[in-house]
Amino acid sequence: xxxxxxxxxxxxxxxxxxxxxxxxxxxxxxxxxxxxxxxxxxxxxxxxxxxxxxxxxxxxxxxxxxxxxxxxxxxxxxxxx
Amino acid sequence: xxxxxxxxxxxxxxxxxxxxxxxxxxxxxxxxxxxxxxxxxxxxxxxxxxxxxxxxxxxxxxxxxxxxxxxxxxxxxxxxxxxxxxxxxxxxxxxxxxxxxxxxxxxxxxxxxxxxxxxxxxxxxxxxxxxxxxxxxxxxxxxxxxxxxxxxxxxxxxxxxxxxxxxxxxxxxxxxxxxxxxxxxxxxxxxxxxxxxxxxxxxxxxxxxxxxxxxxxxxxxxxxxxxxxxxxxxxxxxxxxxxxxxxxxxxxxxxxxxxxxxxxxxxxxxxxxxxxxxxxxxxxxxxxxxxxxxxxxxxxxxxxxxxxxxxxxxxxxxxxxxxxxxxxxxxxxxxxxxxxxxxxxxxxxxxxxxxxxxxxxxxxxxxxxxxxxxxxxxxxxxxxxxxxxxxxxxxxxxxxxxxxxxxxxxxxxxxxxxxxxxxxxxxxxxxxxxxxxxxxxxxxxxxxxxxxxxxxxxxxxxxxxxxxxxxxxxxxxxxxxxxxxxxxxxxxxxxxxxxxxxxxxxxxxxxxxxxxxxxxxxxxxxxx
Ligand code: HEM
Ligand SMILES: [Cu+2]
Numbered sequence: 001x002x003x004x005x006x007x008x009x010x011x012x013x014x015x016x017x018x019x020x021x022x023x024x025x026x027x028x029x030x031x032x033x034x035x036x037x038x039x040x041x042x043x044x045x046x047x048x049x050x051x052x053x054x055x056x057x058x059x060x061x062x063x064x065x066x067x068x069x070x071x072x073x074x075x076x077x078x079x080x081x
Numbered sequence: 082x083x084x085x086x087x088x089x090x091x092x093x094x095x096x097x098x099x100x101x102x103x104x105x106x107x108x109x110x111x112x113x114x115x116x117x118x119x120x121x122x123x124x125x126x127x128x129x130x131x132x133x134x135x136x137x138x139x140x141x142x143x144x145x146x147x148x149x150x151x152x153x154x155x156x157x158x159x160x161x162x163x164x165x166x167x168x169x170x171x172x173x174x175x176x177x178x179x180x181x182x183x184x185x186x187x188x189x190x191x192x193x194x195x196x197x198x199x200x201x202x203x204x205x206x207x208x209x210x211x212x213x214x215x216x217x218x219x220x221x222x223x224x225x226x227x228x229x230x231x232x233x234x235x236x237x238x239x240x241x242x243x244x245x246x247x248x249x250x251x252x253x254x255x256x257x258x259x260x261x262x263x264x265x266x267x268x269x270x271x272x273x274x275x276x277x278x279x280x281x282x283x284x285x286x287x288x289x290x291x292x293x294x295x296x297x298x299x300x301x302x303x304x305x306x307x308x309x310x311x312x313x314x315x316x317x318x319x320x321x322x323x324x325x326x327x328x329x330x331x332x333x334x335x336x337x338x339x340x341x342x343x344x345x346x347x348x349x350x351x352x353x354x355x356x357x358x359x360x361x362x363x364x365x366x367x368x369x370x371x372x373x374x375x376x377x378x379x380x381x382x383x384x385x386x387x388x389x390x391x392x393x394x395x396x397x398x399x400x401x402x403x404x405x406x407x408x409x410x411x412x413x414x415x416x417x418x419x420x421x422x423x424x425x426x427x428x429x430x431x432x433x434x435x436x437x438x439x440x441x442x443x444x445x446x447x448x449x450x451x452x453x454x455x456x457x458x459x460x461x462x463x464x465x466x467x468x469x470x471x472x473x474x475x476x477x478x479x480x481x482x483x484x485x486x487x488x489x490x491x492x493x494x495x496x497x498x499x500x501x502x503x504x505x506x507x508x509x510x511x512x513x514x515x516x517x518x519x520x521x522x523x524x525x526x527x528x529x530x531x532x533x534x535x536x537x538x539x540x541x542x543x544x545x546x547x548x549x550x551x552x553x554x555x556x557x558x559x560x561x562x563x564x565x566x567x568x569x570x571x572x573x574x575x576x577x578x579x580x581x582x583x584x585x586x587x588x589x590x591x592x593x594x595x596x597x598x599x600x601x602x603x604x605x606x607x608x609x
Contacts, residue, residue, distance in 0.1 A: 034373045034374045034377075035374045035377070035378075036370075036374070036409065036410070036413075038364075038371075039366045039367050039369075039370045040366070041365070041366050043366075044275060044366035044369070044370075045275055060373075064380075068381060075398040075399050075402065076395075
């Protein structure tokens, strides 16, 4: 268990170092890929290493709103006349 | 691996095993609790199955023969509630308890005592539900969706049901918090998120969905309770409320709930297909993303259950489009499973048979779902047997078949014994045959206009109903074969090797003997 905790701690340190620099674009891309369900492995591993869960959650909520607005616009377009 | 003694912080209680009944009452061990969840859910499956047999017996012929309409309605209501909340959901939590710690290389669940409590709430809730048949007025009879005004008018049975749903909700929320914490904090070194087995991913996402929507269910039943007893009028038009409000809140919970019951099934199938195809899962990463997107989209489609409740066209179109878009990530998954099998060296042991049966029949259910989502069609089929056929294809041949597949796949690890492959194959083929006999014809009944939740019907529906009932009796009996098979496996099964499946790559097969030791990983495995 001791060794287990120690290893965990090291791993967490490594991850937090990488997480300091992410762009909005990268988050947006990750969220969009999530909505379609398609993503290349390399992109994904990069995401996993650099994105923080908070980023993805906030990105996901915004993405969800954008999705709803798009569908609503489409509906407005369809029922216009 | 030393099986018995271990220095597990905070879980010292596991180390001296109390024996007899107290072992089970006081256990904080994830495997004991997983086992209890699984037996509980199988028991509830039998109770819910008994109710289903009653329903199909009454519908065997037109006219009223066995169940008076009042009792018939109680049977349909409790059949739905017991199967959803008593059988399918606890079974998946049982799988999570057994498998998640082993698959991520953890010693146990994060909150071992809370785990005990979330299990022991279940028998209490089940007693309330089943007991409600015996109170004056009988059990709740307004359908598993308990719409008002029926649910505001019912008797004591409805109160027991409300209390029971509260308790079940609390249990689910605790279970989910436990699963989330375990997955996020207790992975072995090197087990990064993107190396987690699909089953673990699907449960992580499911657990978040549960935490999101269970409080909504608790809220709506509480509103029902105050409408019934404390003079509020949330759902009573005479008091300024609106019964349609109930439907919105209920389905805001209800639609994510149906995905809660299918995402872990996706996870199980995503473990089994690669093992028996001897290839890694095709598009693992898209699978993760598809699961996440299904979870998010599932929260914005609820009103497809309400197309006939009165809704502006704009609303109907919105929910129609949004619902149909869910088919995209679902399709991605089916594509990935198929591509995993493509050119694999496949063998067809029972887990694989159930997994392939799952894909086949789940796709049929997915398609009928898309058909229900088309507003002009749904206005015809809403509240008919077509909807019954749709959701049994996704829940029985979806969720339940995946559970069977998972039991066959992991039972060697759980018990240390192999099941009988011959009986397993019989179980699969009989289930497959009788399932389709029961539910495929219900599509025709629905299209011809037979309403759901009725004890009697017009003569023109007689033939298909007879076929459906015969199929249902066959399906019910077949499940007794499954019970026999499991007991036979535990008692007399051949000794299982560490990994009976040569394509299996997850930690429980590569690192742990069969049966898995009481404490899985006292020293963490190093995952590369
Ligand atoms: C492609 C995916 C799916 C689509 C497009 C879809 C669509 C629909 C629609 C439109 C309805 C309402 C029908 C009506 O009441 O007239 C419905 C009902 C239902 N669906 Fe699905 N569905 C899908 C997948 C699933 C899955 C995966 C499950 C569960 C595992 C599920 C479970 C249910 C249940 C239980 C009902 C009936 C609820 C009730 O009225 O008692 N569906 N579905
Ligand atoms: Cu739905």
